[in-house]
Amino acid sequence: MVNKILRLNSRDRNILMKAPIMASLGPQALNRMMDLASAVSFEGRDILFREGEAADVFYCVLSGYVRLYRLNKDGREADIRICGPGENFAECLLYLGPNYRYNAQAAEAVTLARFDLAKVRAAAEQDNDIARSIMQSLANHLLTVMDCVANDRLQTAPQRVAHYLLNNCPKESTSASIRLPFQKSLLAGKLGLAPEALSRAFSALRGAGVTVRGRLIQINDVNALRQI
Amino acid sequence: MVNKILRLNSRDRNILMKAPIMASLGPQALNRMMDLASAVSFEGRDILFREGEAADVFYCVLSGYVRLYRLNKDGREADIRICGPGENFAECLLYLGPNYRYNAQAAEAVTLARFDLAKVRAAAEQDNDIARSIMQSLANHLLTVMDCVANDRLQTAPQRVAHYLLNNCPKESTSASIRLPFQKSLLAGKLGLAPEALSRAFSALRGAGVTVRGRLIQINDVNALRQI
DNA sequence: AATATCGATTGATCGAAATCAAACCGCCAT
DNA sequence: ATGGCGGTTTGATTTCGATCAATCGATATT
Numbered sequence: 001m002v003n004k005i006l007r008l009n010s011r012d013r014n015i016l017m018k019a020p021i022m023a024s025l026g027p028q029a030l031n032r033m034m035d036l037a038s039a040v041s042f043e044g045r046d047i048l049f050r051e052g053e054a055a056d057v058f059y060c061v062l063s064g065y066v067r068l069y070r071l072n073k074d075g076r077e078a079d080i081r082i083c084g085p086g087e088n089f090a091e092c093l094l095y096l097g098p099n100y101r102y103n104a105q106a107a108e109a110v111t112l113a114r115f116d117l118a119k120v121r122a123a124a125e126q127d128n129d130i131a132r133s134i135m136q137s138l139a140n141h142l143l144t145v146m147d148c149v150a151n152d153r154l155q156t157a158p159q160r161v162a163h164y165l166l167n168n169c170p171k172e173s174t175s176a177s178i179r180l181p182f183q184k185s186l187l188a189g190k191l192g193l194a195p196e197a198l199s200r201a202f203s204a205l206r207g208a209g210v211t212v213r214g215r216l217i218q219i220n221d222v223n224a225l226r227q228i
Numbered sequence: 229m230v231n232k233i234l235r236l237n238s239r240d241r242n243i244l245m246k247a248p249i250m251a252s253l254g255p256q257a258l259n260r261m262m263d264l265a266s267a268v269s270f271e272g273r274d275i276l277f278r279e280g281e282a283a284d285v286f287y288c289v290l291s292g293y294v295r296l297y298r299l300n301k302d303g304r305e306a307d308i309r310i311c312g313p314g315e316n317f318a319e320c321l322l323y324l325g326p327n328y329r330y331n332a333q334a335a336e337a338v339t340l341a342r343f344d345l346a347k348v349r350a351a352a353e354q355d356n357d358i359a360r361s362i363m364q365s366l367a368n369h370l371l372t373v374m375d376c377v378a379n380d381r382l383q384t385a386p387q388r389v390a391h392y393l394l395n396n397c398p399k400e401s402t403s404a405s406i407r408l409p410f411q412k413s414l415l416a417g418k419l420g421l422a423p424e425a426l427s428r429a430f431s432a433l434r435g436a437g438v439t440v441r442g443r444l445i446q447i448n449d450v451n452a453l454r455q456i
Numbered sequence: 457a458a459t460a461t462c463g464a465t466t467g468a469t470c471g472a473a474a475t476c477a478a479a480c481c482g483c484c485a486t
Numbered sequence: 487a488t489g490g491c492g493g494t495t496t497g498a499t500t501t502c503g504a505t506c507a508a509t510c511g512a513t514a515t516t
Contacts, residue, residue, distance in 0.1 A: 070296035070378035078381035092367040150298035153306035
């Protein structure tokens with residue numbers, strides 16, 4: 001099921017070097033990590049791995065979006081995180097048990113950089129730069145997921161959507177227009193909502209000057225959104 | 229508001245050395261970290277720090293429980309994590325911005341080990357053992373909080389309670405009795421429930437052989453709980 | 457022993473979002 | 487144009503848990 005694994009082409013190398021986990025490395029550590037990376041791509045809906053499978057690699061997204069999610073015993077799915085270009089996932093397994101702890105699926109066609117867990121672990125032991133970069137990544141993800149718990153527990157659907165929009169429009173602007181980088185159903189999952197609930201949340205925000213047409217979202221009054 | 233800061237007494241030293249973040253260190257790194265630790269204690273309800281405050285230390289719980297939580301703009305609170313003996317928190321700030329990202333409150337009288345962020349950061353740069361231990365801690369917390377998101381999104385109140393009970397009774401047993409280590413209201417918050425909802429969830433589990441008296445919980449049939 | 461206090465429970469009601477079902481809408485292929 | 491097709495929207499209903507209010511119970515206080 002794994003698509004063919006290749007050396008990275010020069011375009012992918014450029015993208016990867018800008019990813020946070022690589023960008024903060026010194027030149028030596030960067031080379032070392034780049035040498036460990038291989039490229040792999042998947043079609044939309046492909047499963048990258050499943051919860052419980054033996055974990056040998058972690059990933060960094062080069063293009064497209066990947067959905068990390070869990071299943072309950074009825075087969076219902078809940079997204080834990082949506083990873084876009086520059087984001088890495090499953091790096092937490094560098095220092096945890098031998099199995100993946102959630103499912104990962106390509107939300108659309110994706111290309112990924114692939115890192116052997118054991119090799120990166122060894123590299124981190126020898127190069128503090130790499131260890132520091134991993135710690136930063138882990139700390140960032142931890143905070144992101146904590147935000148997610150707090151948002152789920154404190155905010156209503158329209159508030160979550162408003163929050164998302166505010167985090168994705170330029171700071172210090174009175175109005176903005178945003179193009180969603182993925183389908184609405186994916187955004188719904190990311191926010192812990194059913195697609196219908198997202199749709200209704202957008203309707204509710206019309207009163208606060210939010211206009212939706214396809215993936216295009218117009219925000220007339222950013223400050224009004226902050227009051228939601 | 230900070231209680232007096234002291235050297236650790238020998239009892240506290242023993243507890244701290246068994247904490248995961250310390251227990252995985254080699255002898256040299258362990259000494260180094262132990263030298264950085266100081267002791268501090270708080271009364272129940274005391275606020276250790278607030279979201280947005282400048283962060284200079286992280287903590288490891290020696291006794292009691294600490295509540296990490298966020299506020300929404302109406303002042304409603306949502307717990308993000310409950311930390312008990314041996315658990316550390318705010319260590320994610322070693323590699324993040326300069327401010328605390330959530331509030332921390334003593335759920336009861338607590339004693340804590342206190343680590344200067346800058347000093348530990350410096351120690352981690354020099355000692356791979358310490359860096360590895362921090363990465364393990366971050367990875368574990370990340371996974372724990374991811375579990376929390378998934379549970380919130382996938383499970384009903386009785387299921388969350390059943391899940392908690394199963395995680396806190398000996399593996400491979402047909403029946404068990406558990407003593408809650410803290411108030412039910414704290415457990416409610418940890419599970420993302422109002423206290424009333426926790427109470428009702430316990431009632432709902434009576435049918436699955438769960439008996440509650442104060443902090444004492446009897447589980448007649450562990451396997452029945454797994455089916456919830 | 458009487459009383460104040462705090463946490464837990466129970467009951468009644470409300471509200472938010474999930475679910476189920478149907479309609480809608482661009483988009484592509486024929 | 488015609489006809490699907492997948493994603494989105496809208497409507498109706500249901501479910502779950504929050505909230506509000508009252509009671510209960512156990513522990514501390516005097």
